[in-house]
Amino acid sequence: MGRLRNLDVTQQVALLFVVLFGLLMLVTIVSISRSLRDRTPAQQELWERYQRDLRAAWMAAVLFWIAWISGAIGSTLLFAIVSFVALREFVTLTHTVRGDHRTLLLAFFAVLPLQYLIVATEFFDLFTVFIPVYVFLAIPVLSAFGNDPQRFLERTAKIQWGVMVCVYGMSHAPALLLLDLPRYEGRGAFLVLYLVLVVATAQIVQDVASRRLRRRPVARAISRSFSWRAWAIGAASAAIVGALLYWATPFKPIPALVMGLIAGGSGTFGEFVMQALKRDAGVRSWGGRTSVTGAVGLLDRVAGLCFAAPVFFHSVRWYFGF
Amino acid sequence: MKLPEVAGQFLAFLARLITGAQGHWHGCPPKAEQRIYFANHQSHFDWVLIWAALPHELRAVTRPIAARDYWTKTPLRHWITREIFNAVYVSRQRSEDEDPLEPLMDALRSGDSLVIFPEGTRGHQPEPAEFKSGLYHLAEAFPGVPLIPCWIANVQRVMPKGEVVPVPILCSVTFGAPLALEPGEDKRAFLTRARAAVVALREVS
Numbered sequence: 001m002g003r004l005r006n007l008d009v010t011q012q013v014a015l016l017f018v019v020l021f022g023l024l025m026l027v028t029i030v031s032i033s034r035s036l037r038d039r040t041p042a043q044q045e046l047w048e049r050y051q052r053d054l055r056a057a058w059m060a061a062v063l064f065w066i067a068w069i070s071g072a073i074g075s076t077l078l079f080a081i082v083s084f085v086a087l088r089e090f091v092t093l094t095h096t097v098r099g100d101h102r103t104l105l106l107a108f109f110a111v112l113p114l115q116y117l118i119v120a121t122e123f124f125d126l127f128t129v130f131i132p133v134y135v136f137l138a139i140p141v142l143s144a145f146g147n148d149p150q151r152f153l154e155r156t157a158k159i160q161w162g163v164m165v166c167v168y169g170m171s172h173a174p175a176l177l178l179l180d181l182p183r184y185e186g187r188g189a190f191l192v193l194y195l196v197l198v199v200a201t202a203q204i205v206q207d208v209a210s211r212r213l214r215r216r217p218v219a220r221a222i223s224r225s226f227s228w229r230a231w232a233i234g235a236a237s238a239a240i241v242g243a244l245l246y247w248a249t250p251f252k253p254i255p256a257l258v259m260g261l262i263a264g265g266s267g268t269f270g271e272f273v274m275q276a277l278k279r280d281a282g283v284r285s286w287g288g289r290t291s292v293t294g295a296v297g298l299l300d301r302v303a304g305l306c307f308a309a310p311v312f313f314h315s316v317r318w319y320f321g322f
Numbered sequence: 323m324k325l326p327e328v329a330g331q332f333l334a335f336l337a338r339l340i341t342g343a344q345g346h347w348h349g350c351p352p353k354a355e356q357r358i359y360f361a362n363h364q365s366h367f368d369w370v371l372i373w374a375a376l377p378h379e380l381r382a383v384t385r386p387i388a389a390r391d392y393w394t395k396t397p398l399r400h401w402i403t404r405e406i407f408n409a410v411y412v413s414r415q416r417s418e419d420e421d422p423l424e425p426l427m428d429a430l431r432s433g434d435s436l437v438i439f440p441e442g443t444r445g446h447q448p449e450p451a452e453f454k455s456g457l458y459h460l461a462e463a464f465p466g467v468p469l470i471p472c473w474i475a476n477v478q479r480v481m482p483k484g485e486v487v488p489v490p491i492l493c494s495v496t497f498g499a500p501l502a503l504e505p506g507e508d509k510r511a512f513l514t515r516a517r518a519a520v521v522a523l524r525e526v527s
Contacts, residue, residue, distance in 0.1 A: 084490070088342075092492040098482045104489040 004247040009187055012248055013068060016193060020061055027054065056301055057200070064196065068189055073120060075192070076174040080116040082302060087112065087166035089299040093281040094158045099148030103156075106142055107163050111135050115171050122178050131168040136160060165270075166299075169306030172313040179313075181320055184250040194242065194249050195263055195312050199304045201241045202264030203271060206234030223275045231268055238264020255319060263312040270307025274300055326405035330381070333406065337374035341367075341480055341493040345375030348526050349499025350470060352377050356435055358464075359384070359497070360457055361472035362450040362520055363439035367481050367488060368474055372437055373407070375495040382408070384435040387426065389414050410436065423459055430464050440516070444483065450520060453513040461503040461512070468500035471516065473523035496523045 004012070031054060039047060067075035091104060111131065118127045140156045176195065177188035207225070215227035242260020246253045278300075323331075337343045345352070361372060369386045376384055388409040394400045403409040410429045412422055421427075429436060438460075440453035461469055476493040501519055503512055 088490040088492060091490070092476070096479060096489075096491075101482055101485050101489060105487055108490055109487075 013189065016190075016248060017065060017068075020197075024054075024058055024061055028058075053204075060196070060200075060301075064193065067192075072174075072177050072188075075177055075189075076116055076120045079170055079174045080112065082298070083112060083116070083167050083170040084108070086170065086299050086302050086306070087162055090162040090166050091159075093277065093299075094162065095281075096159070097148065097150075097155065099146030099150075100143060100155055100159065102146060103139055103142045103159055106138065107135075107159060107167075111163055112167050115167050116174070119171050119175050119178065124175070124179075127171070127175060131163060135163060139163070165303070165306045169310050170302065172309035173305060176309070176313055176316070179316065181250050181316070187250075190248045191250075191316065194245055194259075195308060196305065197245065198238045198242045198260045198263045199267035199308045202234040202238035202268050203304050205237040206230050206268050209233040219276075222279055223272060226272050226275070231265070234268050235261050235265035238267075251319070259312065259315060259319075262315055263308040266311045267304035267308035270303045270305075271300070273307070274303040329402075330406045333370065334374040334381070337367075337370050340488050340490045341371060341374075341477070343371050343374040344492070344494040346494055346496045346526075348496055348523065350468070350497060352380060352497075354379060354383070356430070356433055356467050357384075357470050357500075358430075358435065358457075358460060358467055359437045359470045359472050360440050360516065360520065361437070361474050361495075363441045363444050364446075364474070364478040365444060365481050365483070367477050368439065369407075369437060371474055371477055371493055372472060372495050380435070383433075384437060385410050385429055386437050387412055391415075408434075423456055426456075426460060427463060430460070430467065436460075440513070446478075446483070450517060453517050455509060455513065457516060458503070458509045458512050465503060469502065469516070470500055471498040471519040471523060472496065473498070473520055473526075475524070496526055498523045498526070 004015070007015070031051070063078065067078045070078070087108065091107075096104060115127075115130060118130060139160050140152075143152065143156045143159070173192055173195065176191040179188055179191070181188075210225040210227055210230035213227065213230055215229050217224050217227055219226065239257045239261035242263070243253050243257040245260075246256035249256055249259075251259060334343075359372065361368065373381055373384065373386070386403075386407050386409050388403045388407075388411055390411040390413050392399070393403045393409065394411065403411075410425050412425050413420070416422060426436060426438075438457065440457040441451045442454045442456075443451075445451050457469070460467075473496045474493065475496070476491055479489070479491050480493060481488045498519055501516060507515075
């Protein structure tokens with residue numbers, strides 16, 4: 001590991017991407033060779049889900065590669081687009097009414113671009129308070145002008161929550177890119193990659209573990225698969241992956257382990273919360289085919305990142321004491 | 323590529339960016355044959371949504387219907403409806419000697435597909451209003467053209483009446499199984515059946 005630490009930035013990135021794409025290639029080859037097996041309908045459904053997840057993993061990997069080669073501005077833009085699509089899906093699921101129209105316009109066309117503009121200009125003091133303070137107060141004001149008192153608080157809260165998760169949470173990922181850490185200048189992309197890999201590991205492992213273990217779910221009405229043990233296994237494996245990647249981060253091995261635990265654990269909680277939201281909206285599956293609106297299921301996939309990114313971002317800032 | 327084509331591509335891209343404009347083909351495949359699509363009508367955006375949900379090749383031969391007085395009023399409106407959408411213009415004012423359906427019949431005779439909103443006007447209720455009889459007369463005059471029911475979901479949230487800027491919300495267009503006028507079918511019975519076919523797609527989508 002010490003040798004890896006001494007490589008320069010470009011070499012380390014190249015190594016990470018080679019490993020990432022190599023792993024994906026391996027998984028894809030194995031799954032192609034197994035694609036002709038006979039399956040029962042239940043197995044077939046699992047298989048199709050697995051195939052969708054694999055496709056999503058490929059897309060995510062390619063996106064990150066594009067983000068890396070296009071630099072800080074490019075990746076900020078990329079995350080802004082993902083944010084937009086996620087918020088669009090969120091708003092589709094929460095039943096907004098006529099009176100919310102102007103507020104939604106504010107969220108999509110003013111708050112979202114401004115937040116990412118603030119990220120791109122590295123104005124970090126404003127970045128952390130812009131949405132929680134100013135937008136938090138602006139949204140109910142604009143909603144009140146909508147002249148519709150029915151379920152006012154509920155509607156406002158929904159929009160605020162959507163903006164918090166899809167815009168504020170997500171914007172912490174590109175913010176990591178631009179964070180200037182001592183002796184770690186210009187290597188922010190590692191932190192983003194570290195975060196994404198760790199969160200993805202936690203989600204995948206938790207998913208597999210909950211299927212294998214079949215423990216009693218903690219909250220059956222919300223998720224049939226979420227159990228404490230599966231969550232712990234997911235978070236622990238995120239911690240291990242985090243520790244293994246320490247050479248690419250500004251952390252020492254033990255802090256890298258803890259950071260992995262924090263990010264992975266909060267990421268899977270985010271996924272759990274999204275399942276609650278999905279139940280509330282009355283969506284059975286948002287795997288793409290069955291949903292009314294043709295929601296692509298992006299929100300489901302990025303929810304973990306949206307929850308983990310702010311927690312991770314502030315943990316990193318505290319760790320370095322600024 | 324000419325300017326109208328570029329503008330059309332851009333509009334379709336915009337519609338997809340804002341609404342996703344997903345087409346779900348449930349009762350029929352997207353196919354290059356002459357068709358009459360009929361759908362529920364809740365917003366000015368409806369036509370653009372159906373148009374963007376169609377495959378690129380079908381967009382050029384599928385035409386909307388536009389009110390002549392409104393859509394030819396300014397040069398820009400006229401240009402958009404004429405050059406990009408190739409709209410069929412109808413007059414809203416009834417005159418004695420002219421059949422209001424004649425322009426539609428002309429378009430069908432020349433082999434184009436049409437998209438019509440048989441409610442006649444934009445509705446505010448979740449259920450579509452009663453269908454006007456135009457659909458029946460077209461079905462009677464062109465028995466060989468399949469009538470495709472379409473259900474447009476969610477679009478009233480994108481652009482409620484009176485607003486000009488659309489909010490990004492995912493919408494979908496569900497295309498159902500083709501309908502035809504039964505021999506000797508009564509006008510009212512046919513229109514009720516057609517409306518039921520559109521409403522039924524809400525459950526499918």
